Every structure is written in C-alpha cells, then in structure tokens.
Amino acid sequence: DTGVSQDPRHKITKRGQNVTFRCDPISEHNRLYWYRQTLGQGPEFLTYFQNEAQLEKSRLLSDRFSAERPKGSFSTLEIQRTEQGDSAMYLCASSLESVRAFFGQGTRLTVV
Amino acid sequence: AQSVTQLDSQVPVFEEAPVELRCNYSSSVSVYLFWYVQYPNQGLQLLLKYLSGSTLVKGINGFEAEFNKSQTSFHLRKPSVHISDTAEYFCAVSEGSQGNLIFGKGTKLSVKP
Numbered sequence: 001d002t003g004v005s006q007d008p009r010h011k012i013t014k015r016g017q018n019v020t021f022r023c024d025p026i027s028e029h030n031r032l033y034w035y036r037q038t039l040g041q042g043p044e045f046l047t048y049f050q051n052e053a054q055l056e057k058s059r060l061l062s063d064r065f066s067a068e069r070p071k072g073s074f075s076t077l078e079i080q081r082t083e084q085g086d087s088a089m090y091l092c093a094s095s096l097e098s099v100r101a102f103f104g105q106g107t108r109l110t111v112v
Numbered sequence: 113a114q115s116v117t118q119l120d121s122q123v124p125v126f127e128e129a130p131v132e133l134r135c136n137y138s139s140s141v142s143v144y145l146f147w148y149v150q151y152p153n154q155g156l157q158l159l160l161k162y163l164s165g166s167t168l169v170k171g172i173n174g175f176e177a178e179f180n181k182s183q184t185s186f187h188l189r190k191p192s193v194h195i196s197d198t199a200e201y202f203c204a205v206s207e208g209s210q211g212n213l214i215f216g217k218g219t220k221l222s223v224k225p
Contacts, residue, residue: 031211033211040121040217041217042202042204042216043213045213048210056210056212091155093156099144099161100161101158101213102158103156106155
C-alpha cells in the first residue's frame, strides 16, 4: 500500500493557461474522488469515478474543469483557461467500495 | 441537503489539558460521520468514523467521538492533548451511496506548552 499519490505537489501558472493534475489511487481501489480546498475552508467535492465511469460531475465548478479516468486506474483533472480564483489545493481520494477514503497530499495550484 | 457545522474555527489549549472539538450536522437520512486531521502541507488522515452501532467511537492518537442523533452532533474529544496534536481537524458526513464527503470548515487546534 503506497498510498494515494498526486503530481505535481505544487503548480504555479499564469492566468489563462491550462493545467493538468494527476492522481494515482491505491491499487485496486475502484472509487476515486476529486476535491478542492480553498484557504479557511474544508474540502469541497468536485467529481467521482467508479472504475472508469464518471458517475458524478455536476459539482465541477465550471465547464473549464474536466476529469478523466481512462483505464479505471489513475485520473487527471484539467482546468482550462485558469483564473486567479482557481488557486487552491486540489485533493484526490480513493476507496474500495467502502466508506473509508484515503487522501493524497494534494496539488497546490497558484494562478498568477 | 446535508451540511456540517464546526462551531469553533480555532481552539487553543495547553498541553495535557482535555479538548472537545464540536461538530453538528444536518441530514434527513441516516448518515456516516467522520473526523479527519490535516497536518501542515499534508493530506487528510482519518481519525475515526461512525457507521452504526455504539455511539462512542474510538480512533487513533487517543481521540474519541460520540454520535448523538437527537442533537445531530458528533463532537471529538481527547482527555489529554500533546503538542503533536496541533493540526486542523475536519468533521465530515458521507453523502449517499457515492461515498463522497461533505466537510465542515475545520477547527484549528493549537496546543501550547
């Protein structure tokens, strides 16, 4: 069990650029979640995969946000045309058909 | 819609003192409840969870929480805190069968020597 891995840990980008984050869940975990955490707030749910199927995406913050999990293993979260308001910590979590989710260390995005 | 309220944004305490971090939730259905801890620049680590059964739940690092359905509360307690307990603590409720979590805004616990 190597834990949930997220890459990169930190990303600084200019406003208007596209960014992509990667999440590698614990192997054989079939559920994968993305959350966003802004300063002074708890994590906010964005989207959820069960295997390769994206079963909930209505909470993605805008149509600039998209996520994929093409083979049911790793996942990517892309933000197009970044805005300063997108600056936050993006967290990934995985679980195995259970109510215990394991979180990665997150990717901290700064949009300048 | 479900929601979680953490009543205290910051709790300063002295080392070896007891502490209680308060959490209230709103839900019209049965819920699963969680406490997570986040150390600086780290991800979230599960402290304990309530799924069913005994309302007193024991977790890691000497923490425990009590589920109170009538008061819709799930307060976290520790009888004697250590400096190393300084961190931010999040209460969360599981939203439906998907398993995604609704979090409170967090409580920053600061343990002073």
